[in-house]
Amino acid sequence: MPRVPFQITAGELAGRFGLELRGGDPALAIEGVGTLSGAGPAQLSFLANPKYRAQLAQSSAGLVVMRGADAEGHAGAALVAADPYVAYARIAALFDRAPAADAGIHPSAVIDATAEVDPGAAVGPFVAIGAGSRVAAGARLGPGCVVGEDCEVGAGSVLVARVTLVRRVRLGRRVLVHPGAVLGADGFGIALDRSQGIEPYWVKVPQLGGVRVGDDCEIGANTTIDRGALEDTVLEHDVRLDNQIQIAHNVRVGAHTAMAGCVAVAGSTTIGRYCMIGGAAGIAGHLDICDRVVVTAMTLVTHSIREPGEYSSGTPLMDSRSWRRNAVRFKQLDALARRVGTPSKGEA
Amino acid sequence: MPRVPFQITAGELAGRFGLELRGGDPALAIEGVGTLSGAGPAQLSFLANPKYRAQLAQSSAGLVVMRGADAEGHAGAALVAADPYVAYARIAALFDRAPAADAGIHPSAVIDATAEVDPGAAVGPFVAIGAGSRVAAGARLGPGCVVGEDCEVGAGSVLVARVTLVRRVRLGRRVLVHPGAVLGADGFGIALDRSQGIEPYWVKVPQLGGVRVGDDCEIGANTTIDRGALEDTVLEHDVRLDNQIQIAHNVRVGAHTAMAGCVAVAGSTTIGRYCMIGGAAGIAGHLDICDRVVVTAMTLVTHSIREPGEYSSGTPLMDSRSWRRNAVRFKQLDALARRVGTPSKGEA
């Protein structure tokens, strides 16, 4: 897969990542990575999920990262790792050889006179940078990015392409933001003015805060994170957001929390550390979610959560005919329960 | 918070907004706004939600907007307002001092010879404006906006950055559109052609209508509003849409209706005035929703609504273990109801 041919031997991999090479030639040259079923003799693969163990015997991979127990009966070459997926991730990064953008500013970029761009940063074509903003060394702004006023892009952070930082957005170091993401747009604040006669109008509540994103965060394509109304919307460090997530104003997301695609978090909610939020889940506003909470896909969280654990809502998938027959009974559930007699607390 | 230091006295605020200053020095200079807990002696705050009343006593804010009843026992300076949140919103706008874009067209902008841009409009870098489109005085098109053919941007309307108006989109006056929003993309119209042999293909149904957006609407980041199939998709005036909302072709949204983030409205549905649609709610196509309907978060609306009021669907949040135990019973609900005996209409 690498554009520039790149090779590393099995022995070098073992040495560099502190892994044990078992049953293989240390001089074997590895040129890429692949799945167990797709990798060839010059490629490395991995076995992390036990359900793929059956594929190991058929694999043509030249080298496979796996746990010691899996390596026991394995005929081929193995790199033994306590956590094969983490070890694979680190090794695979060697083969992710995107052409590095050279430092410097593309001639088409439009940069406000009061903005500061480090000479070690790379600014691509059609990038606009507004008043008072700063871009640190090693940062990379791909084509079409817009950085508004009073923003900061920390050292080594990457805005892949067409990312917008609207205003007062501060990114830490090594933050990775994918295309179409919008950080620092106005939060959704409106107040209905009933004093102006028979047709009340909405009045916009000015959004004056910013967005702060800690080191090592990743923000997915077309994800939106609004600026706070008065204080900042905050992502602590190592927060991982997938695509099309909506983070409303004044939300705070704790370090190491990960969210799958299409999650929506309403305003002023605080989410703890090491939470895992499933795809398309919704979290209502003004809630507190403690550390280490798991929310399953498409669940709606309507109250604060004080205990770590896994939470869900919704109904199971059914064929539509059965579903309709049962769903209509949901409307009678209270009547049904009353007829049967309310279960005691112990039962529920 | 203001970039340019800006001051106004408590007395001037009272006079300008028709509010009563109680217990404070009219000469007190206010330089910004903040929350009750964060504001300092030169800042103004507000108390609207009674649950924050306890914070009032501890607040260091120099001046607080509040109701008369709350001002009774308050030791500090108060601006008394019938609706403190609306009064605060109007005052805070004084401190929202974004550097105004100068009128004029950035040299990098590419404007079709048949387009008309008022000299009093501001067109930023990397903006493209297509054939026959018009931009009125006081309008502002931020960096990277694309305006296609036959579009209109009304007086004082703002496309913050990277907004796309695809084709036949007409925005009224003072419309605010946030980055990444796409108005006027083709509606989703396809017809399956079964006449072409054993493998039927989809045929695209041309989308020939436009999008009309009334005065004073706000459209959130990455929200999409498709053009109509034959007639226009319409937002009446003062409609307020949060981020990542999807409005399909030929939808009509009544004046003053507000939608929270991630709502999806399917084609040809009509929504009344003063409706409030909760986050991530879905509204099916070809429905009529009357005025003053409230839909709670993540509810799916599958039939027309004729009565104002609040509507919901879904199940409560539970720990996943309890949820699984109960959810599996949903599949037996009809059988359960039959065993118990169908409740009478009166019960349900």
Add this chain to the structure above:
Amino acid sequence: MPRVPFQITAGELAGRFGLELRGGDPALAIEGVGTLSGAGPAQLSFLANPKYRAQLAQSSAGLVVMRGADAEGHAGAALVAADPYVAYARIAALFDRAPAADAGIHPSAVIDATAEVDPGAAVGPFVAIGAGSRVAAGARLGPGCVVGEDCEVGAGSVLVARVTLVRRVRLGRRVLVHPGAVLGADGFGIALDRSQGIEPYWVKVPQLGGVRVGDDCEIGANTTIDRGALEDTVLEHDVRLDNQIQIAHNVRVGAHTAMAGCVAVAGSTTIGRYCMIGGAAGIAGHLDICDRVVVTAMTLVTHSIREPGEYSSGTPLMDSRSWRRNAVRFKQLDALARRVGTPSKGEA
């Protein structure tokens, strides 16, 4: 509606599309299309859905496409078609006369020296094309599109505006991609490294695959399709995706499958041919969905589906007061069922 006046006679339409003209003058000039209620004497309309039959008598349309049975009692001119909606779609395309972009490269475009753009392609303003990418004849890249490294845009494909192909994205022929769509962003792959002391960190799993999109696909505004982790994310031919859909890494979508807005499909799931996925539905990861599956709006699919048919989840819409009364009972459903006695398999 056409910018350039365009006319075609009723007789020519009948001849070109192989339809029977009944009760009308073959010389009647048709200048546009419209709804039954909106079309005038020089416009063509259609009657496909029987629920609009009542509008037919009142219609002023000069010519109406309809089934033979509907034409029986119709006083005006009819074009008789076995499938009026498909016939209308083909006819209406004649009137969709967007100004065609001229072939050639806009002077503002920035194209890598190693990229190949066919002289018959049209590349608009502010387009960036990266190393090794290829754009075929008849392709059109509208304003602000970004094409990264190693991408291909097939013959006749259109990126309307502000589309991003991040890396290793290959589009077939006649693919239509609407503004804001992002194809080829990194899939969401992270592994928690517990070996680094008391605060485990996420390690990014490199995303090295690409995205392959077959001929005749349509991809909606702000939709995201991630590149695969090792192998490609795949859309077969004639797949139709509405706006704001999220397709995660290594998903495979079968030919002729259509998805309404805001659907989310998690990683490594395979979806068959001729499936119809309703708006805002969610499909969990690592599932197999067979051909000809229909999923209703906002349904969550949590297990593989082996049988064609329609599937649903969720609860019906209710007024919130009734909903709360019933929803709270969902928490007691298992206890209720135990009290009644578990229904036998035959009952459920």
